[in-house]
Amino acid sequence: MNLKVLILAISTICVGLVELIVGGILPQIAQDLNISIGTAGQLITVFALIYAFSGPVLLALTAKMERKRLYMLSLFVFFIANVMAYVSPSFTMLMAARILTAMSTALIIVLSLTITAKVVEPAHRAKALGFIYMGISSSLVLGVPLGIMISEAFGWRVLFLGIGVLSIGSMALIYFFLDRIEPDQLTPLREQIKALANPKIAGAHLACLFMLAGHYTVYAYFTPFLESELGLSPYWISIFYFLFGLSAVGGGAFGGALADALGSRKSIIMIITSFMLVLFVLPFTTFYMFLFMAVMVIWGALSWSLAPPLQNYLIQVDPDTSDIQQSFNNSALQLGISLGSAIGGLVLEQGGSVSSTAWVGGGVVVISLVCAMYSLTRPALSARWGK
Structure with missing residues (x-):
């Protein structure tokens, strides 16, 4: 390295x-x-x-x-x-x-x-x-x-x-x-911010935001999920958090390696689609702890694997404003965390079960997938901005 x-x-x-x-x-x-x-x-x-x-x-x-x-x-x-x-x-x-x-x-x-x-x-x-x-x-x-x-x-x-x-x-x-x-x-700040108005770039940032929002709709309430759906003790909950953390740490490296091997565009679609499916499947695995654990590890790895290919995609799309776009993308990540926590809390306040946060989170990730596909199918910036 x-x-x-x-x-x-x-x-x-x-x-x-x-x-x-x-x-x-x-x-x-x-x-x-x-x-x-x-x-x-x-x-x-x-x-x-x-x-x-x-x-x-x-x-x-x-x-x-x-x-x-x-x-x-x-x-x-x-x-x-x-x-x-x-x-x-x-x-x-x-x-x-x-x-x-x-x-x-x-x-x-x-x-x-x-x-x-x-x-x-x-x-x-x-x-x-x-x-x-x-x-x-x-x-x-x-x-x-x-x-x-x-x-x-x-x-x-x-x-x-x-x-x-x-x-x-x-x-x-x-x-x-x-x-x-x-x-x-x-590059003048006005031009850098102006690039955000381009659908290709805006769609990429929104894909990141809604991916993390879908994730934190569930993860922000992971402890009550484990308590109510699997009946785990504090000891086992700590083990699950540790395993999730290890898989999440490896997710960034996995996403970067996948993008280098398959290209950023294919990786973006594969990661978001897989993540969406994992969240939808998650509530159906709680009948057996070790099956849930296996799916949870995949969930953890995918949760942080989108950022590297998405960052690389933004650099490829518009090298002139790549620095500020990477910063905007990091901001989108933070806003996604906040939004997801709020959505999960709203689900619970409205009487939804803890397991339903996974389905709602999966639905939020559907929005991420739509934003990503929209971005990937827009014309190159050179055609729009005359670069």
């Missing part, structure tokens, strides 16, 4: 941990800062929203900066924000720290993606992007159990200090092993 890609993947794991690690320590934060758990939960909601919208904006504002320098600066801000979270005496200061970490994380992740696309050969680009998404997915799925385990032993504040220390290690690796990367020729 390319050493630079490995270092960038390690960096994404480091910064990605900060997003959902809060999910498992909300009671401790609420008790320590004398707030309700609901209020503490806003630390996750606000992070996701700031992350989704700040990535494209910050990338555009820093378009003229040398990329290694910008990466180092972003990691430094990330470190300072985590120190703020560690020492925060109030919810207000902790929220300010979360906003800073969301902004810096969004920029670091998109820089990792864009730099990776530049330092590898086009023939291996999708596979390399897959390794970056392995880092992103592993940090998201492992953050909660890791946070619970460490906070029980040392308290919740040490989590942020530990993540800050890890970011210093990432800064050292980036400083010594990453070459200077000059920014590409600047």
Whole structure:
């Protein structure tokens, strides 16, 4: 594997941990800062929203900066924000720290993606992007159990200090092993945003958004699903989460390798279609735990396998705005997570069973498939934009 890609993947794991690690320590934060758990939960909601919208904006504002320098600066801000979270005496200061970490994380992740696309050969680009998404997915799925385990032993504040220390290690690796990367020729922000109006690009982003929305319609409520449908104890639930996490981590690499082997377009359709079918089948497998486990592993692997071929597709479609489009796609991913969690909650509030979230999630993925097919069948941008 390319050493630079490995270092960038390690960096994404480091910064990605900060997003959902809060999910498992909300009671401790609420008790320590004398707030309700609901209020503490806003630390996750606000992070996701700031992350989704700040990535494209910050990338555009820093378009003229040398990329290694910008990466180092972003990691430094990330470190300072985590120190703020560690020492925060109030919810207000902790929220300010979360906003800073969301902004810096969004920029670091998109820089990792864009730099990776530049330092590898086009023939291996999708596979390399897959390794970056392995880092992103592993940090998201492992953050909660890791946070619970460490906070029980040392308290919740040490989590942020530990993540800050890890970011210093990432800064050292980036400083010594990453070459200077000059920014590409600047495309006016208006033109970059204008590209979003093109059906080919918009359809690709929407495919990502609805794929993740369908996934989180179910996954956000996975614990009650396992409790009510399989009657699992906390011990077995932890095992299922661990297996799901392992499969999700491998999903990014699988998607990248598949795209390099079959092409991004075929991979996109295959992954979304397979994912849709798995969600529809999932409720019918709960009569036998090990059958459900096998299907769940496939579900986990597919859940994070779309991003690499989709990112590679966006680069192929419009190289001139590929950096900002990768950032928009990462934002679509975050919005999909938020939307899916909301849809699943609505299903349960309306009296639906936990198992019905899988069917609703599958229906949402149908929308993703329609968006992907629409994008793939639109004329090339050169025909529309005169490039």
